[in-house]
Amino acid sequence: MIPQVETSLSTLATLTCSKCGQKHDFEMQQRVSTCCAMPLLARYDGSAAISKKVLKNREGTMWRYQEVLPVLDEKFKVSLGEGFTPILELKSLALAYGFENLLLKDEGQNPTGSFKARGLSMAISKALELGAEGCIIPTAGNAGVAMAAYCAKANLPAVVVIPRHTPKAFKEECYWYGAQIHLIDGLIHDCAAEVRRLNQDGHLLDVSTLKEPYRLEGKKTMGYEIAEQLNWQLPDVILYPAGGGTGLIGIWKAFQEMIALGWLKKNVRLPRMVAVQAENCRPLVDTYLGLQANSQHYNGLPTIANGLAVPRPLGEPLMLQVLEQSGGTAISITDEEMVEGVREISKKEGLFVAPEGAAVWVAARKLLTQGWLKPQEQVLLLNTGSGQKYMENIEGRHGV
Structure with a gap:
């Protein structure tokens, strides 16, 4: 379960199973919980209160929230300057469609061009701290690029398993970072099967989405930043593109932690969270709408939004919990609508x-x-990456 309000937090204290709460040792490498085979969640020691004032003179990266991040020794921090991406006003789009307060947090301005930099910076830092000999990942694109970059920075071997149809830009970038690349016919769950085959002896740390506890801790910093950048007031609604769902889960976890810290008031009205998926691959939407019991046997199709091509997300129960707790919803968007959205945001906002x-945005x-x-609500969109890498997917679709 995602925790509700707890005591104040400070340093990493334990890892707990997201399903049953059983504790796991954070001083050794962990993957999913040994009890339920579900994601592990980091919990922090509440023995010392932390004031927001500590942030005043800190670096403008995600590492400014060090007390609630899992790296215990500064020397293991592997950073390329990730985090503290801007929140931009979308005035032209707001005026055109009747929104009074429309914002976008642009994660495309992270190192490696996407929000994956946050999670992989944290995962590789912890891999280094816990003595990993190298890392392996199944990826739809951006996560593989980020892992390759941070492994290069940490001088760790990297193995990336990626769908063959992924745009060339992603594969080329992994190559230049020095990663070993394996191309697979299929989607990310097919890549995951190949990762299991390649890593049968476990000599590499598998940093698949939610199959280790620390990518989530990097992603949650988006929630801390949203609160801090909006002067500790939260939006009414946050729309998030949910493939594996780590960011959606992480942002909600951050809000709960900030309430526990006293950085947000206990009676704060939390945002309604919206999970946006691709029509070609909408496992969470189908489960949310009651069209299936769960996504364990869902079969999706490729989509131009590579990061949304995740047909069987391990984090589905946690994502559903976020939607329920926040009063949110789930919605899917076609590839054609995404192309229209790319064109509209580019022409009207220069992004x-x-x-x-x-x-x-289309959602x-x-x-x-x-x-x-409602028109008067403050609505925050999350753009998770730069459009530059998707040129192969959208070329020739310029329209009129």
């Missing part, structure tokens, strides 16, 4: 976003039309 970022438009969103 070339990833198809995933375009998907959340916001639809939810406003349906009345689920």
Whole structure:
């Protein structure tokens, strides 16, 4: 379970099973819980209160929240300057569609061009701290690039298993970072099967989404930044492109931690969280709508939003919990609508976003039309990456 309000937090204290709460040792490498085979969640020691004032003169990266991050020794921090990405006003789009307060947090300005830099910076830092000999990952694109970059920085071997149809830019970048690359026919779950085959002896640390506890801790810093950048006031609604769902889960975890820290008031109204998926691969949407019991046997299709091509997300129970706790919803967007969204955001706001970022914009438009969103609400969109890497996916779709 994602924790509700607890005591104040400070340093990493334990890892707990997200399903049953059983504790696991954080001083050794961990993957999923040994009890339920579910994601492990980091918990922090509440014996010392932490004031927001400690942030005043800190670096403008995600590492400014060091007391609630899992790296215990500064010397193991592997950083390329990730985090503290800007929150931008989308005034032209807001005016065109009747939003009064429309914002976008642009994760494409991270190192390696996506929000994956946060999670992989943290995962590789902990891998180094815990003595890993190298790392391996199944990826739809951006996560593999980020892992390759941070492994290069840490001087750790990196193995990337990626769908053959992934745009060349992702594969080339992994190559230049020195990673060993394996191309697979299929989607990310097919890559995961190949990772298991390649790493049968466990000599590499598998940093698959939510199959180790620390990518989540990097991703949650988006939640801390949203609160700090908006002067400790939270938006009414946050729309997030949810493939594996680590960011959606992490942002919600951050809000709970900040309440526990006293950085947010206990009676604060938390945002309604919206999970946006691709129509070609919408396992969470189908489960949320009751069209299937769960996504364990879901079969998806490729989509121009590579990061949303995750047909069987391990974090589905946690994502559903976030939607339930926040009063949120789930919605899917077609590839054609994403192309339209990329074009519209580019022309009206001068931002070339990833198809995933375009998907959340189109979702916001639809939810406003349906009345689920109100014009006066503050709405925050998450663009998770730079559109530059997706050129192969969207070339020739310029439209009129």
